[in-house]
Amino acid sequence: MRYACGLEYDGSGYQGFQTQKNGPSVQVATEKAFTSVAAHDVQVFCAGRTDTGVNALSQVIHFDSDAKRSERQWLLGVNSALPRDISVLWVRAVDTAFHARFSALSRSYVYKILNRAVRPAIGRQQLSWELKPLDEKKMHAAAQYLKGEHDFNALRSSQCQSKQPIRQIQEISVRRFGEIVQFDVTANGFLHHMVRNIMGCLIPIGLGDQSIEWMQQVLESKDRKQAGITASPQGLSFKSVQYPSKFGLDDVTHIQ
Structure with missing residues (x-):
C-alpha cells in the first residue's frame, strides 16, 4: 500500500530534508518514526528537498507499507514518535502510480522578511530581517521579469546538480x-538555492541599491556572478505542492 502524507517542520535544527552525513535531517527523523509504527523499515520520498534551516508548511512525502494501520493510526502513531519540530498533518492512501516528487505539477515557496529597525525575537527562525526600509512595489515589479519559462542559471548555486537550468x-x-x-x-x-538567490537580488532592489531592470539583466546574463548574494534560509518555507486531481489530494495540499 502506498501512502501520501503532509509534513510541517521547523528546519532550523536540521541539515535539510535529505539524509546527510554531517548532521540530522528531516528524512532520517521521519523514517525513524514511520518505521517504529510500521514495525519494518520505511523509506520516504519528498516533493522538494529543502536546504539547511528551511522550513515547510506543507511538504508532501510518500512511503510504502503493508502494515495494517488506518490513516488515523498512522497519523497519531507517527506524530507521537516524531520530535516536536516535525508534525504529520495528514495521511492518505494513494494509487501506487503516485510519487511525491515526480507526480507534482508545481511547488510553491514563501519567503518572509521582517522589515523594521529591531530584530525579531519571536518567530526568528521563520523570518528573515532587514532593518532598512524596503520598497515592496519595486521588488514586485522586478520579480515579474522572472515569470514564465527561462534559463535560471544565474540564480542557482554552483553546487546545483540539475542537468538543465x-x-x-x-x-x-x-x-x-x-x-x-x-x-x-x-x-x-x-x-538549488534558486529562491534564496532570487531574494538576494530583490532585496538590493527594494533597498534602492539596484534598479528594477537589474533583475532582467541578471537573468539574461546566465551568470551566477552577476546576481546578488544568497539570502539567509531564515524566512524561507516550502509552502505547498499541486498534483493532478486524479490522486485525490486537492483538499489537503491547497494552502492560501
Missing part, C-alpha cells in the same frame, strides 16, 4: 503586510 515560474509576487514583506513563488520546479 530551465524552469517555468507560474506565479510570483511581493506584498507587504504591515512590517512583513512577503515573497510568494510557484513554479514547475526549483534549482
Whole structure:
C-alpha cells in the first residue's frame, strides 16, 4: 500500500530534508518514526528537498507499507514518535502510480522578511530581517521579469546538480503586510538555492541599491556572478505542492 502524507517542520535544527552525513535531517527523523509504527523499515520520498534551516508548511512525502494501520493510526502513531519540530498533518492512501516528487505539477515557496529597525525575537527562525526600509512595489515589479519559462542559471548555486537550468515560474509576487514583506513563488520546479538567490537580488532592489531592470539583466546574463548574494534560509518555507486531481489530494495540499 502506498501512502501520501503532509509534513510541517521547523528546519532550523536540521541539515535539510535529505539524509546527510554531517548532521540530522528531516528524512532520517521521519523514517525513524514511520518505521517504529510500521514495525519494518520505511523509506520516504519528498516533493522538494529543502536546504539547511528551511522550513515547510506543507511538504508532501510518500512511503510504502503493508502494515495494517488506518490513516488515523498512522497519523497519531507517527506524530507521537516524531520530535516536536516535525508534525504529520495528514495521511492518505494513494494509487501506487503516485510519487511525491515526480507526480507534482508545481511547488510553491514563501519567503518572509521582517522589515523594521529591531530584530525579531519571536518567530526568528521563520523570518528573515532587514532593518532598512524596503520598497515592496519595486521588488514586485522586478520579480515579474522572472515569470514564465527561462534559463535560471544565474540564480542557482554552483553546487546545483540539475542537468538543465530551465524552469517555468507560474506565479510570483511581493506584498507587504504591515512590517512583513512577503515573497510568494510557484513554479514547475526549483534549482538549488534558486529562491534564496532570487531574494538576494530583490532585496538590493527594494533597498534602492539596484534598479528594477537589474533583475532582467541578471537573468539574461546566465551568470551566477552577476546576481546578488544568497539570502539567509531564515524566512524561507516550502509552502505547498499541486498534483493532478486524479490522486485525490486537492483538499489537503491547497494552502492560501
